[in-house]
Amino acid sequence: MSASINLISEYRCFKGTVGFCSHQSATCNSEMKFAVYQPPQAKLQPVPVLYFLSGLTCTEENFTTKAGAQRFAAEYGLMLVAPDTSPRNTGIAGENDDWDFGSGASFYVDATEEPWNQHYQMYSYIVQELPALIAEHFPVKSDKQGIFGHSMGGHGALVCALRNSEIFKSVSALAPIAAPMRCPWGQKAFTNYLGTNENTWRNYDASELVKAAKYNRPILIDQGSADKFLAEQLLPEIFEQACKDVNQPLTLRFHEGYDHSYYFISTFMEDHIRHHAAALCD
């Protein structure tokens, strides 16, 4: 089965190419967009690929314009793929009403509740459809894939990797929502996407999943100590304790004075690309 993609725009960047693409997603039953950075090495041979999942309200653009990741992707020869954070313009009533639910706020789950289950299948999209699409259209090593993300996307990256260690050989996160079952953002999203049975929520909570995941590779998490969402929404200490309980290797770093913004993300981007390159590049 072949799927087509539409190249919306393209830009030279650090001797490689940034492309903005759209395609009809079978999984989400809607158009989806993503940005892809092809490093210069990809002109010669297949390269590892690193997915970045963005946070609430973001599109495929935020990471691509603000993170400063292309410099290091070009240095290490990594392809970067940054998908949009949800389906959009699905026609679901109220999809744009909340900034922390619906459009721009998929939480990377496969929704089971009406009407969201008609389109919001972002977990399967990230884990299955998007990697297959990338492998079909871009020169990537499909056995060398990593994933990382920020905030809601840090949650998504941890969940996707912990549940699919055979697909994602490396994972890291910046200020992730690390225990979504226990914070207001996660509870709101899970209730509406997954229903009220909290047992189903555990499939999308990194601090629950890690207990049985046997990921066996080091996880890197960076967190700003001045992040206004830290105490109520992010809860990295819960994930840290869960990792300790099962001997999951974790490096959790707190950085004094840094907040939740891309000024924080860009500061530590080099470290994250190095973390993935160490696992994915020869």
Next chain:
Amino acid sequence: MSASINLISEYRCFKGTVGFCSHQSATCNSEMKFAVYQPPQAKLQPVPVLYFLSGLTCTEENFTTKAGAQRFAAEYGLMLVAPDTSPRNTGIAGENDDWDFGSGASFYVDATEEPWNQHYQMYSYIVQELPALIAEHFPVKSDKQGIFGHSMGGHGALVCALRNSEIFKSVSALAPIAAPMRCPWGQKAFTNYLGTNENTWRNYDASELVKAAKYNRPILIDQGSADKFLAEQLLPEIFEQACKDVNQPLTLRFHEGYDHSYYFISTFMEDHIRHHAAALCD
């Protein structure tokens, strides 16, 4: 005389601090905004300061979020100051009607024509008021100032430096409007800000100014070969020829495939910061 500034927001970034500020400009007779990056070295001692002038439609935010300059400013110990590209909300009729004239399009001149001359005094603002304000409120070495910019801001940087070599000890530009008297953008702006007497335009045209400037320090210009504005609006070859005629040291580099965007700017940001650091840092 002391002038106050208002700190709108502040972010930790690469061990330094990004701040967004506003103040009442006496020169422009309006509020003006700027972004400032204080590198970590500025906590210990005064540092050199590098001004970045942005292009058409930009504010103080574009460079600050997209250029990736803070990494290198932190490495070399340079303060970065990125002013907005014009006064705004002045009440001048039609100030927001055009994307290439009025708000976001000052062209960094001191307007002489009504009604623009009431507020659009950006040349004096950049050369005099802003450096004095920065020196009053931030730990900078006032004898170590450089300036660079992009597109309209590249034009502005070249003009400010060529006319004030004692103030700006280093200058560079990315895709500058290098001969504004001879391109539609410049002709439109100069006619409306300065009137129809082209003799007054020469004070704001780098390719004219360089003929008598005796800048005597190397100028760096980077230009994408796939920039859609290159042939009609930017005209770097005219500036190059003018430099040759007077033995002004110039490095003009064309980069295949690069366009006019921040993907181009960010790619060559490191080289520009190094160019200025070589002149400004001990």
